[in-house]
Amino acid sequence: MLSPEGLVAVVAALTFLGLLAWHLRVVRLEVPGGLEEDEEEEEEKEEEGTPILTQDGVGCCRLLCKPSALAQHLERSLGRSAALRGGPWPWPRWPRLRLLQQLLQPPDPAPAVVREHLQVPDGGLVALDWLVGPRGAGSRQRGSGGPPSPVLLLIPNAAGKVPGGLLQLGRRALELGYEPVVFNRRGHNGCLLATPKLQPFGDPGDLREAVAYVRCRHPGAPLLAISEGSGSGLLLAYLGESGSSSRLAAAACLSPVFRARDWFEASLPRLYEWPLLLHLKRGLSRYAGALAEAVDVAKLLGSHSLRELEEALFCGTASWETYWERNEPLRDADEVAVPVLCICSADDPVRGPPARTLPRELFRSSPYFFLLLTPRGGHCGFPQRGPGCCWAHEAVLEYFRAIGEFLQVEERRIGAPQPRRWGDPVPEPPAFTWQRSYTR
DSSP, X not given: OOOHHHHHHHHHHHHHHHHHHHHHHHOSSOSTTTTGGGHHHHHHHTTOSEEEEOTTSOEEEEEEOOOOHHHHHHHHHHHHOSTTOOOOOSSTTOHHHHHHHHHHSOOOOOOOEEEEEEEOTTSOEEXXXXXXXXXXXXXXXXXXXXXXXXXXXXXXXXXXXOOHHHHHHHHHHHHTXXXXXXXXXXTSTTOOOOSSOOOOTTOOHHHHHHHHHHHHHSTTSOEEEEEEGGGHHHHHHHHHHHGGGXXXXXXXXXXXXXXXXXXXXXXXXXXXXXXXXXXXXXXXHTTHHHHTTTSOHHHHHTOOSHHHHHHHHHOSSSOHHHHHHHHOTTTTXXXXXXXXXXXXXXXXXXXXXXXXXXXXXXXXXXXXXXXEEEXXXXXXXXXXXXXXXXXXXXXXXXXXXXXXXXXXXXXXXXXXXXXXXXXXXXXXXXXXXXXXXXXX
């Protein structure tokens, strides 16, 4: 006999399946303008970028970027990798089926983590969850005299929910010798809300403090970052505001939301918006008393869309337009000074049609932005057959490996630093900066 919790889960699953069947009969893709209006424009752009051909000659992705030495190296590395052989997309015309599977799939057992709370200057708290567990043959033991293990900062979506896919990436990175750590915003994922203030969509202040702390804890280790979905807005805003002082060696975004204001103002797929809205309200209701000092809690909890919730939470005294002037992810994209790989799917039902949501001109003009576009993959899905469930995870790890390899070659070409003489003071490790010649 089913328990009450099990019965509720079955009813929710049947409800979602009913809604999905209705949507598939009425529209092919629930985005502003529909898929049909963008077909002609997409046909003109679908051949843009360099096809990534694997060693077996099968190419399913295209790399759009400004030509450079680094771009050529990434093309060769991704082409040699088996990561892009994800296999055929199982539901080629129904990417929302994959989205539904992601929402209803039972969570995997949570990995073992060691949590650290970090107090930021205004008294707020953020949490860092360091993944711990067995390491594979590719890991480097501490104290062995070799180079320090790279630190991989994992940034969940803007709702603070850490999906199973991101944790699987963390486990895989742990096996390969990385030090993975999850960044949790204020009030998210069990992190206490110490002040009546949450983190706006594109305000990188708290992330900046977390990066500075990780750098102090691992001063000699390469620092890498990856974000997923709407959480990419925070990473992109941080890279733009920080410029060459970001302390990161490289970054990656899976299914990022580039134009956040347009995304909030568009009619999102209900299968995505409703569960996300419910998750956010449930988390915010825990802090209703504390938030009452700064926001209208009744309006907040009574919101019927993500836009209404965002506006009630952060636009009490400022206008909607002013809010996005300060929080649009790409507002300072011209200042980004480290390579950023963005893996996107043309059929992403959450982001919307590529013709309206992908800033192609940014990838054509900036030497630091790389777009890996696949025709099928859904939203943060990118399924593959065989070990693992997401080929994009392997592609990102291959990208980070290629970045490290490229830097080693360039350092040897430029020349190794002179050895320190006996008795000289030990220099502090410099903040990472990219040489302009790397991207020419």
